[in-house]
Amino acid sequence: MTSRRAEVQEDTHFRVLRLLHENPERSQRELAEAAGVSVGGVHYVLNALVGKGLVKLGNFSAAADKRRYAYILTPKGIARKAEITRRFLERKLREYEDMKAEIDALQGELASGAGAAPKRPD
Incomplete structure (x- = not known):
């Protein structure tokens, strides 16, 4: 079983x-905002993805500032994305089923009156 930290990193x-x-x-700032992490976190993730050969750097052709880069998925990156997508979807479906079961149980408790607050003595 994977740790919660490993799941967050994979997510x-x-x-x-x-x-x-x-x-x-996309710029690192745009990626950070869309992914919900800090710019430093995105920088770290991009370096890791480049280091693993999943992403390669290319010049951003339309930019006036030639220091901007495009982050292009390699064939290995596309395959890895598909693998991670499958695991992500399986995990989210399990979470959904667990949450649905808990909601159904709570609704059942409320319907039967078991979830009602206890009456206070006067």
Whole structure:
């Protein structure tokens, strides 16, 4: 079983890979905002993805500032994104089923009166 920290890290990698797949020319600031992490966190994730060979850097062709980069998924990155997407979806479906079961149980308690607050003696 994976740790919660590993799941959060994989979720962040998933979100960044997904965002880059949609638009490789997003800035780190835009990625951070869309992924819900800090700019420093996105920088760290991008360096890790580049280091693993999942993302490569390319020049952002339309930018006046040639220091801007495009973050392009490699074939290995596309395969990894598909693998992470599958695990992410499985985990979210399990969470959904658990939450639905808890909601159903609470609704049942309320319907039967078991979830009502105890009456205070006068």
